[in-house]
Amino acid sequence: MTALGRILAWLVTASTLVGAVAVVLMMLQIVADVASKNLLAWPQPLTSIFVANYYMVIAAFLPLALTEKLARHISVEVVFRHLSARWQAWLGGAVCLFGGIVAAAIAWELWFEAMKRARVGTFIVEQSIAMPIWPTYFVLPLGFGLLALVLFYRVLVLVTGLAGGLGEAPLDGDSLPAGD
């Protein structure tokens, strides 16, 4: 169990690193584009494709598992917080199992979509440059798949009562809201 948790923790950290690099590159590329537009009246080519199709897709989907690990996905706590610890564990486990199945199904579907995009080699043309974007479709099944794994892992820890190695935040942890 601990070994499984450690492997998952490693995968989550790796996905976080890639996400962090994407966020930093997004910032740098937009700033370079703004500077070059204002100073040289020459917009950097392909900026919007890199930002929207590469960095944004990575920043939106790769951190799904990290968000679950830190219990930062947003839910309505109004009933849950009044339940006894036993019921909280039951309901929390059932919801994780359900969420895991949903995330796995989405990952499955998006994997086929990504394979389809890879086969036809989806690209976008901007200023007569053809920029392939098919590889970015694989980010979605990876993000949802890793989320499913973290959710199933939570269920396993709850059911077996074994100590985990993921270092995840507890289910009933006070999760802070997002970016309101």
Add this chain to the structure above:
Amino acid sequence: MESEVVGLLGLGLLIVMLLLRVPIGISLIVISFAGIWVLIGPRPAWGILSAVPYEFAAKWTLSSVPMFLLMGYVCYHAGLTRGLFEACRSWLARLPGGLAIASVLGSAGFAAVTGSSVACAAAMGRIAVPEMIRNRYDPALATGTIAAAGTLGALIPPSILLILFGVFAEVPIGKLFIGGIGAGLLTAGLYIAMIWIRASLTPSLAPRLPATPPLSERLYHLRQTWPILLLLVVVIGGMFVGLFTATEAGAVGAFAAILIALAKRSLTREAFWAALVETLTTTGALFVIAIGANMLTRFLALSGSGELIADAVVGLQADPLMLLLGISALYLLLGMFLDPIGAMLLTLPVLLPVLDQSGIDLIWFGVFLVKFLEIGMITPPIGLNVFVIKGVVGNLASLTTIFRGILWFLAADAVVVALLIAVPGIITWLPSLME
């Protein structure tokens, strides 16, 4: 089964799932997927599920969400906002309720670099509440001030809620941002007036500080606020004069914040990593809900139940004022239980058709909506800002005390809302100058 019934049943089931604590994003995706399956079959349902997430996230305009988040988190973790309260305090301490007034102004300054009211309340709470309690301020006033002033975070630009509203309602985010300034300053002004009057009438609430610091000290503190003032000029100024768009402003702001923090030598590797991790988790939590809300919009449009509700509402009340009061009551209620992003994204698919038919200005409405969602952040039983303050102050004040302190600010908010309805120009005047 009639398609409208499927839509309404879907909405009912959605509420059940939310109450069972299924994450909002997952609930929205599951209900929309199942609803579309029932209405037009499995192939279109799978088709929408495989297309929407990518199409929604791969958007240039939405890149401002992670960028503004990064800017706020860098400012917070690198301590760029620390000097704000000190400066306001040293200049305003002699006023009746001076420390509380300084906290409101400090929060307004912090709001200009963050899009989140929780971040605003947490940052100010840590510094200002202990200071007020030490000076024998009434704990209800001290904590209530910070919880309420934190809501300026989402009103004064940048604002994550306004970006999301702009994307869903298809209105320019730059105009929404500039519109938020009027409502934010009005809120801050009324909070300050209310504190001043209360502290003048009941001096024991906020004992005056013994002495004003010398001018040299006040000037020193004022100079310490340069990072925030510089960021403010760069982000709002650059956007206003057209050097960059509201979307690009986030990246420019984050970059400027990093440069300033590096110049101040306050950006450690740990602080930068913490800012990046928070940016990523908030982005992840937010996008899965936004994608679900986008699918719900499609499901409701297919079922026709969105229009059914819109027709019913519009047919019920021809008077826009009554409609606004109805919407206000709805958000006050939702805000009591839901996170603002969840509340907004859950309701926009139903509400936008209503607004379209009633001819309400969407720039005005976006800011008005955010004001209401933020009121929800400080109303019992679930007032997230209140919980944040409670977490920060520990045993210095009970939850009841904080909520008691907030009542006065809710009264001020009622005046703000009435003024926003009576004088829409408070929101729409500044954006109209951008044309």
